[in-house]
Amino acid sequence: MKTKNQRRILGLSLSALLSLNVLTAKAEQASSSIQIYAGLEPVMTFECTAINFGVYQVARGDRGISEPTRASLSKANASSQAAIAFTKGNNNKIALSNKPEYGQPQAGTCTVRSSQVRNGSLYITRDPVDSTAMAFSEGSNPFASGLALAKTKANGIEGYATVPTTVTTNSDGDGVFTIVGELDIPNNLTADNYGSYKAPALTITVSETQP
């Protein structure tokens, strides 16, 4: 009798093991694959250097002129040195200083890198949007070492920036353009008018699509 019960128990145990094997066969679906996608692209960068009109030696008082002397900053090409020419008013009693500590006039150089527009054109906008005069004020001039701030702003000292409207890119999406400008130096300067000046910031924006 005991042997019969033991056989039944053994039979039940074997049944349990067999049913476990059936369950194990379903484990093949306990995994899956999920996909990960990502794109990377270079972001366009844009930097501009400052414009430096230079330092001028100017006679005090009446220089005998009826309109401000205009110093025009130009640059023939990206690799050339910027040049100054007096294009308006009388250039008597005024000269560009050549002291080494006063940096030479420099056009602004703007560099675009990694644009998605390759061998094409980018659009340039400026703020202020037109070329109205930039009213200079007394301020530190990083190009003129040792030149103190002007104590009083000279009336009529103004600047103009000339900004192109497009820039051409190469096959890497890189491009360079130059900002030049003009500086008007008024008559009847006083001792307090001599010194360092700066213009308010001009904001330049480059876009890959037409604004």
Next chain:
Amino acid sequence: MIMRRLMALMLAATSLHSMSLLAADSGCEGVFISAVYPLNLGVLQLRQGDTGWVFIDGTGASTSSDLVSQAANRPVSAGMIRVRAPEKSTLTLGLEVIDSGSENLGTKAFKINSLHVYGANNVKVRQLVPGRFEITLPESVSGLPADRPDTQYREVSTDLHIGIEASLTGVSQPIETHYSVDVSCLAITQLSR
């Protein structure tokens, strides 16, 4: 006497085996995993040579370091998998990143640092080690599955979201990269039937 001992051992072994099914069976019986949505990081922008990171959470929200930005109008989403398993069970899921091989051009610029799993409110998720997560499922609110009348378990089905943290290095040309992640059930612990 010898027969009794043998039977006792047999029963003990059978009992242990049955317990292992209930308590910690590594076969993941009754566990079904399916992919629902891919994880999409969109298009990430950064300057050539710069480095940064991006993090996508379970809602698909993107956070990135200062030098990284997301391209506009490109979809970003967390991944999603659906898990069906016995109620009140605790699963150990393993996530293994499989490199897509020759199609994957961005391996140097894009590096997966970690993957993250997010569950619904009634699902507990705990990271055991990087790439391994413990998922504790709730009690089923429905009866036995109608499509599988032979099953012994009440099941729950839940969606798990997959997030990611990756480091990036700026490239000179746009690239697209693609990985597969194998999601596997490594073990199941069922507290009660």
